[in-house]
Amino acid sequence: MIGRRPVARRAQDLGFRLVLLACLGLYFLLLGVLLYDVVRDGVGHLDLGFLTSFTSIDADKAGAEAALWGTVWLMGICIVFIVPVGVATAVYLEEFADQSRWWNRLIEVNIQNLASVPSVVYGILGLAFLVRGPLSLGNTVLAGGLTLGLLVLPVVIIAAREAIRAVPPSIREGSLALGATQWQTVWRQVLPAAIPGIATGVILALSRAIGETAPLIVVGAATVITFNPSGLDSQFTALPIQIFDWISRASNDVNDYRPLAAAGILLLMILLLLMNSAAIWLRNRYEQKW
Amino acid sequence: MTESKDGQEQAGLRPPLGIREPRPAPTPRPARAQPAAPREPVFELRDVAVAYGSKLAVRDISFDINRNEITALIGPSGCGKSTLLRCLNRMNDLIPQATVSGRVAYHGQDIYAPEVDAVEVRKRIGMVFQKPNPFPKSIYDNVAFGPRVLGMKGDMDEIVERALTHAALWDEVKDRLRTNAFGLSGGQQQRLCIARCLAVEPDVILMDEPCSALDPISTGKIEDLMLDLRDDYSIVIVTHNMQQAARVSDRTAFFTVTDERVGVMVEIGATERIFTDPSDERTEAYVTGKVG
Numbered sequence: 129m130i131g132r133r134p135v136a137r138r139a140q141d142l143g144f145r146l147v148l149l150a151c152l153g154l155y156f157l158l159l160g161v162l163l164y165d166v167v168r169d170g171v172g173h174l175d176l177g178f179l180t181s182f183t184s185i186d187a188d189k190a191g192a193e194a195a196l197w198g199t200v201w202l203m204g205i206c207i208v209f210i211v212p213v214g215v216a217t218a219v220y221l222e223e224f225a226d227q228s229r230w231w232n233r234l235i236e237v238n239i240q241n242l243a244s245v246p247s248v249v250y251g252i253l254g255l256a257f258l259v260r261g262p263l264s265l266g267n268t269v270l271a272g273g274l275t276l277g278l279l280v281l282p283v284v285i286i287a288a289r290e291a292i293r294a295v296p297p298s299i300r301e302g303s304l305a306l307g308a309t310q311w312q313t314v315w316r317q318v319l320p321a322a323i324p325g326i327a328t329g330v331i332l333a334l335s336r337a338i339g340e341t342a343p344l345i346v347v348g349a350a351t352v353i354t355f356n357p358s359g360l361d362s363q364f365t366a367l368p369i370q371i372f373d374w375i376s377r378a379s380n381d382v383n384d385y386r387p388l389a390a391a392g393i394l395l396l397m398i399l400l401l402l403m404n405s406a407a408i409w410l411r412n413r414y415e416q417k418w
Numbered sequence: 419m420t421e422s423k424d425g426q427e428q429a430g431l432r433p434p435l436g437i438r439e440p441r442p443a444p445t446p447r448p449a450r451a452q453p454a455a456p457r458e459p460v461f462e463l464r465d466v467a468v469a470y471g472s473k474l475a476v477r478d479i480s481f482d483i484n485r486n487e488i489t490a491l492i493g494p495s496g497c498g499k500s501t502l503l504r505c506l507n508r509m510n511d512l513i514p515q516a517t518v519s520g521r522v523a524y525h526g527q528d529i530y531a532p533e534v535d536a537v538e539v540r541k542r543i544g545m546v547f548q549k550p551n552p553f554p555k556s557i558y559d560n561v562a563f564g565p566r567v568l569g570m571k572g573d574m575d576e577i578v579e580r581a582l583t584h585a586a587l588w589d590e591v592k593d594r595l596r597t598n599a600f601g602l603s604g605g606q607q608q609r610l611c612i613a614r615c616l617a618v619e620p621d622v623i624l625m626d627e628p629c630s631a632l633d634p635i636s637t638g639k640i641e642d643l644m645l646d647l648r649d650d651y652s653i654v655i656v657t658h659n660m661q662q663a664a665r666v667s668d669r670t671a672f673f674t675v676t677d678e679r680v681g682v683m684v685e686i687g688a689t690e691r692i693f694t695d696p697s698d699e700r701t702e703a704y705v706t707g708k709v710g
Contacts (some may be wrong), residue, residue, distance in 0.1 A: 168673070298551035302611070305509065306564035306618055307541030316567065321554050416554050417600075 166397075170390025178391055182354040183370065187383040192392050194368035198269065198349075199338060199399075202366055205273025206280070206337055211330060213277075214284030215319075218326075221285075222292040223314050243282035250279040251346030260345050267348030269357045269364035275347050276340060280333035287329020291322040296418050300396040324414035331407040335400050341368040367396045441507030457484035460622055460652045462505060464675045466520035468501050468510065475501045476681035479520070481671060483622075488644060488653045490663035490689065492613040494704070498681025499656045502673075503624050506654065507543035508536040524622075541568060544620035548627040550607035552599035552614075557582075557591050560610055564618035577617055585613035586643050605636025612643065623647065629662065641666050658706060664693050672701045 132138075181191025217239075225232040254275030258265050260271075266269040295318050303313040319326075344366055351373040353365045374389040461483035468475045472574050476498030483489050483506075491499040496632075500629040501510070504573040508529060510516040529539050553560050561578045564570075572576065578595070581590040591602070599610055608628060615623055644653055644666050657663050663670050670693070671686040684698045696702045703709045 190656075228514070296551075298547060298549060299553060301509065301512070301545075301547065302551040302553065302614075303563070303567075304512065305507065305540055305545040305547075306567070306614065307537055308564070308567040309537050312567045316563070317553060 151384055164391045166393050168390075169350045169387045170392075170394045171176060172385050173391035174394050178395075183339045183352060183373070184354075185383070187379075187385050187388060190374075190385075190388055192367065192388075192395060193225055194353045194356055195219055195365050195392070196395065198353075198364040198366045198369075201269045201357045201362075201364060202273045202276055203334055203338060204273075205270060205335060205360070206277045207330065209274055209277035210281050210284045210333065212282055214330070215288050215326060218288035218292055219283045219314055219319070222289050223310070224319065239282050243286060246342075247279055247340050248342040250275055250348060251309075251343030253278065254343060254347040266361070267350070268361045270360040271347050272344055272349055272364055274364070275343050276337040276410050279340065279343060283333040283336065284326075284329055287332065288322070288326045291325025291329065292318060294325060294418075295321045321416055324410055324416070328407045328411045331410070335403045335407075338403070339368055340397065343373055344369055345372075367392055369400075371396070371400075446555070458488060459483060460485050460525065461654075462523040462526075464521040464522070466502070466505065466518065466522055468498070468505060469517050469519075470513065471515045474678075474680045476673075479683050481683065481686045482667070483652065483654055485652050486648055486650075486665050487668040488655060489705075490667035490670045491654065491656045491680075492658075492660060492663050492670060492672060492704075493684075494675060494709075496679065496681070497673040497675045499673045500626050501681065503626055503654060503656050505694060506622070506624055507545055508539050510544065511536050536626050541618060542620055543622045543624060544615035544626045545620065545626065546608070546611050546628045549631050550604055552602070552607050552610055555599065556596045557599050557610060558595040559678055561613050561617045564614060568618055581613040581617035582610075584616050584647070585609045586639065586646070589614055592673055603636070605632050605639060608632060608636070608640060609643065612640070616647075620651070622652045622654065625653065627656055630658060635678070637662070650675070660693075660707075664689060672696070672698075672704065674700055674704070 133319050179196060180193055181189060182194050183192070184190040217271050221232070221236065225235075227233065254271060257263060258271040258274055259267060263271075265274075299321065301314055303317045307409045308316070349369045350365050351369060353363060355362075357364045362392070371389050371392040374385040375393060377383075377385045379385050459482040463482070464480050467477040468478040477624050479502060491503065493499050504510045505518050505522055506524075506529075510518060518530055524539070527534070537643070553563060555563070558578055561581050562574050565572075565574065565577050579588060579592075582591060587606060590606060591610075594601075600608065602610060608631075612623075612628075629640055632640065633701055640663065644655070647653060648668075655663075655667065667689045669686060671691040672684045672692060675681050683697065684700050685692070687697075692701060693705050696705060
């Protein structure tokens with residue numbers, strides 16, 4: 129006769145499932161409390177005035193305009209830097225590099241390692257080579273954007289390589305067999321087919337860059353700024369820096385900066401959510417089934 | 419058996435593939451009227467050998483491939499017939515450590531000579547692969563890709579229509595040229611790949627088991643197409659399906675694999691002779707289904 133499992137076995141099953149659910153529940157609880165706390169403090173401040181005012185000693189009048197535009201500039205510079213450099217590196221490694229050569233393998237291992245270097249180290253690199261040193265760009269938004277670009281470049285390279293590798297060899301063979309050169313094959317067949325994967329990787333890389341604080345502090349982002357960047361050589365601040373500044377200011381009965389910080393966090397989270405949604409949409413919409 | 423096979427053929431059906439029981443040799447198509455002049459060779463292979471690293475894949479291959487003929491390469495798996503086919507348009511260049519020795523002459527010119535560019539070779543010698551490999555683009559762009567990268571002159575719409583018509587696909591796709599090629603059936607995809615190949619006006623078409631992923635009806639269409647194309651092109655086809663070799667080819671080369679796992683060519687001749695009166699007992703055993 130096939131009957132029910134013994135009670136002990138069923139209890140064990142149930143117990144295990146409860147432990148898993150409890151872990152999941154704890155995670156959601158923490159996230160929920162955090163979100164609730166931020167929304168409760170910040171949502172009152174998050175209006176058009178917040179987006180169109182500069183920071184101020186007067187907490188009631190302060191806004192995140194300079195930080196928002198600083199972040200937009202940083203992301204723009206970052207994208208202009210990482211897309212060509214990252215894609216070109218990935219194309220070289222996937223399509224042209226002879227993997228039996230030691231220097232190509234060395235480059236590969238290094239890129240993997242660079243992806244896990246702490247971000248503050250990139251800040252020091254940016255300070256030494258971009259802000260001062262050979263390039264001497266100063267504490268400008270260009271130096272900040274390039275530093276963030278260096279930070280997320282390995283992520284872009286790895287994502288682009290995976291997207292390129294996912295294009296089946298039969299496509300390359302089909303193109304080459306028609307008399308296309310290797311360059312034409314890469315440019316007209318492989319890259320177009322890999323674009324959705326590359327774009328997803330770039331957005332995910334930017335969503336890491338947008339929340340970075342440490343490297344920007346090291347390369348000298350300003351905290352109290354009452355103008356938007358007007359060019360590549362402008363001084364700048366960014367949302368995470370602004371949030372950090374508001375949190376670290378002493379609050380009293382007259383000036384309470386904590387709701388400002390919460391509103392800044394909400395703004396940053398909304399931007400992040402939009403970017404990640406765009407990445408998911410891109411992936412689902414254009415993903416190629418082979 | 420023979421009569422019933424012919425009956426099935428007329429009905430557009432093929433005998434099931436892959437049967438390995440002994441059976442009578444397939445009946446070749448009646449030989450077509452022989453041309454007055456002896457055929458001009460397109461390819462002359464002399465002592466060709468291919469190695470991957472230190473591993474020899476095929477050796478001692480010498481034979482001619484004639485113009486406006488269909489040459490079939492048959493033989494058991496691992497006998498190097500696909501490897502040899504890929505020598506003819508230098509697709510083996512893509513495999514690191516693949517080396518070709520001997521002489522592969524195309525219209526008298528050694529295509530492995532240092533001054534010869536593999537890209538130039540492939541412009542003239544097209545290839546159709548085992549699995550249909552359309553580009554992830556529209557039907558139109560699939561056909562137009564080759565002419566575009568080669569910078570061919572002329573009206574692109576015309577080039578595309580001509581190639582699709584030539585590949586017997588035009589009527590099926592003319593109303594959806596801008597739709598993705600992945601929406602076509604497997605057999606249509608393979609005819610699209612043939613159209614793509616025809617669009618660059620090659621001289622020779624190499625086919626590497628072009629029907630192995632297709633059903634019998636699609637196979638029949640591709641075979642009819644090959645017979646049509648023979649008047650304008652020279653075709654070399656690798657096939658595991660001996661019925662197919664017998665049905666479409668003018669000449670058949672039989673390959674086998676030695677005890678050292680190296681592919682060699684046993685004999686080549688008119689398809690009718692290879693299937694009815696082979697001169698080597700290994701060929702006879704293979705074409706009658708006793709081995710392989």
